[in-house]
Amino acid sequence: MxxxxxxxxxxxxxxxxxxxxxxxxxxxxxxxFRHDTAFDDLYPKHIRDLSPMHWTPVDIAKKAAAFLALPNARVLDIGSGVGKFCITAGFFHPETTFYGIEQRSELFTFAEIAREEVDLPNVNFIHGNLTELDFDNYDHFYFYNSFYENIEPDSRIDYAVRTSFELYELYSRFVYKMLDEKPPETRLVTFHASYTQVPPAYRVVNNSYSKVLKMWIKE
Ligand SMILES: C[S@@+](CC[C@H](N)C(=O)[O-])C[C@H]1O[C@@H](n2cnc3c(N)ncnc32)[C@H](O)[C@@H]1O
CATH class of the missing domain: 1.20.5 (Single alpha-helices involved in coiled-coils or other helix-helix interfaces)
Incomplete structure (x- = not known):
């Protein structure tokens, strides 16, 4: 007994x-979600050190998410790193599902650990190359100039993946074509990306933070 x-x-x-x-x-x-330093504490030091250059600041993620998070929509972060955009967005918008695709297994793993820590059922991370993804499964997109390290060696995250001008061209063309095939009303947020990376059918509806944060809607 x-x-x-x-x-x-x-x-x-x-x-x-x-x-x-x-x-x-x-x-x-x-x-x-009040300060980047608080959020970045979810990760080990070598990941925190990459934050100022490679991960979306919390304030930017909040603004981008508010624009993309239509109820029941599926939003994809193209190159999700350690998940900073998706986790922030998912926390403030439980009615929207956020997905992130990340090619580096280490970053994908840290994104999964952080997602579990914050306990978010509406956030999903996928490990793989974005060229393998079926974009029909997503409605709106977030893009933080993910391919830049291919053309600017000083901005490499690490040596875990190959980088080259050819890959920059390949990935940029792939995303451009995918965006072009999406229906009218598709939303896109770009952070530090150029006009040439977005098809002309997308109209800028908001341009802030010294013009590095752009919100677009397809006509
Ligand atoms: C600038 S970081 C942005 C991370 C995240 N979106 C954020 O805002 O915090 C870009 C990420 O895209 C990933 N990436 C680049 N090319 C990729 C590809 N072809 N497939 C999947 N991920 C890719 C990189 O490994 C890197 O982690």
């Missing part, structure tokens, strides 16, 4: 802990 009592008590304690953890998350999480 004693053993059942002990088992029951530890089960009850475990359940209380789980509930408390959820409550704690709900209280703590909003503060995660």
């Amino acid at each position: 004693e053993i059942f009592r002990l088992l029951y008590t530890s089960f009850k304690n475990f359940n209380t802990l789980r509930k408390n953890r959820k409550m704690l998350n709900e209280i703590l999480n909003p503060s995660l």
Whole structure:
């Protein structure tokens, strides 16, 4: 009998802990999205060090998400890194599903760990090359000039993948064609990308942060 009592008590304690953890998350999480330093603490030091140059600042992610997050829409981050855009967007817009595709397995893994930590069922990460993805499965897109390291060696994230001018051309052409084939009303946010990377059917409806953050709608 004693053993059942002990088992029951530890089960009850475990359940209380789980509930408390959820409550704690709900209280703590909003503060995660107040500063980049707070958010970046989800990651180890070598990933945090890459943040200023390679991961979307929290403020930018919030603005981009507010534009892309139509109810029930599926939003894709083209080159999702450690998931900073998707996690921020997913937290503030639970009615929208966010997806990220990332070619580097290490970054994909850190994105998954952070997603679990923040506990977001509406965020999904995919490990792979974006050229393998079926873009029919997504409605709106976020793009933080993901291919730049192919043409600017000083901006490499690491040496885990091959980079080249040819890959820059290939990936840029691929995304351009995919965007061109999307129906009218498709939304796109670009951060530090150029006009030449976006088909002419997309109209800029908002241009902020010294013109590096652009919001587009397809006509
Ligand atoms: C500038 S980072 C942006 C990360 C994330 N979108 C954010 O805003 O925090 C670009 C990411 O795109 C990824 N990437 C570049 N080319 C890719 C490709 N062909 N397929 C999948 N991921 C790619 C890189 O590995 C890198 O992590």
